[in-house]
Amino acid sequence: MNASIDNVLRYPEVRQKVSVEEWEQRVNLAAAFRLCAKYKMTDLIYAHLSAKIPGKPRQYLINAYGLLFDEVTASNLVTVDFDDKIVHDPTGLGVNPSGYVVHGGLHKARADVQCVMHVHTMAGGAVSAQSHGLLNLTQHAMRFHNRVAYNDFGGTATNNEEAVRLARDLGRHKVMILRNHGLLTCGDQVREAFELMHYLESACQMQIGALPGGKVFICDDETAEKVASHFDKPNRVGPTKDWPALLRMLDRIDPSFRD
Template identity: 60%
Template sequence: MTNPYVFPDVKARASAEEWRQRVDLAACYRLMAHFRWTDLIHTHVSAKVPGRDDEFFINPYGLMFDEITASSLVRIDGDGRVLEDPTGIGVNPAGFVIHSCIHRANHALACVMHTHTAAGIGVSAQKRGLLKLSQHSMRFFGALAYHDYEGVALELDEQPRLVRDLGPHRAMILRNHGLLTAGETVREAFDLMHYLERACQAQVAAQAGGAELIECDDSLAAKVAEQFRGPDPGAEHDWPALLRMLDRIDPSFRH
């Protein structure tokens, strides 16, 4: 079936670098749908427009994530003004509040992801946050931030606290809310979210079993985190493999 949210004129105007960014971001949305990380049309991923520190792409606020294409993405500036929106749908105001301040504070962070998964929300509601129960969780030891809940993220005065709480990290638990990751590429932000989500799933599953838990000590967690900071032999292969999977499912994300 033809995807109605393909706009060929957008690709005709885009540079090769911009189009690659659009395709990667559309792929990220499709992967969120595939892995069941969506919250209907809510939550969001943003990616910086290449060469423009004050502009980024985000989803039209009305498409399911498995409908999003590279050409349907909305181009928005750091002040929330819509610069290009081929669907005419507009954007989620909370997406602007959360994402724009992180992009503005650190121009190296080209992609920001935010989710409301059951496991992510479950761990975000626990006083101790992410526990040292799994290899996935220990990957984030010493590199995970927390931000207290302030209500639906619609107020601009929350932005300085979001930036402050994230600090130098690239992963954050939004208490009573969900998860957030950021990366220099779409692939990096997705990779961090995948493993943070898996860590939360493992924690909730272990707690649900009712048996006494084995929590690793800080020294072992620090060792594991340091191991993950080393070279990643899969880093150049996992994203192409994920794109091939999406191509088998529905290649319209590329258009």
């Protein structure tokens, strides 16, 4: 990484000014950006992920407006408060205005949500344009059976009315398909929000791949509910194993997300 890039991406003084818990949250959120980049869940500089700051329930971290997902690091994340004011922005790039609407609105509405991810992907966008929404075609899709909210497109997310509508339509769900727009997930950890997004996008890719091939078999609701209920179990072992494995992969590829 050359010196000019280093000046934009790394701010070592930030780590000295935040709590251990906040730094861990920053590292995890930066990792989620890198993972989205690896799995091609990006849209140049225009999508956004956010996470509340531990110990500061009215503040959250979000990406600077102008960085690609693979440029996000733990130290260059921007701190924003619930009044849509930037508390700290080491980059000076500011925040995408729609970030205040999508993320600020949902963080305010859902005290249980620690992380919100909103992306514009090819398959997610395609399914968002299909009137039937996500179909029970695969196990990946069935884990979301009766657990997906839908939000009708009302134009770009740039006003407070849209923030209210997003929160209303999401309700108590953790997954939402924004019709004619994209995908949104949230979780009580960064790990959970990323896992949901990864499998939601995978389910969309499978659906887009299957439908042009002719008649498809849509699984019955009873079976789909069994699948979804399995993934709802609080004692599943997988969630304790997948995130450390993903972080190890990122460390092998490029550990700079930790900076």
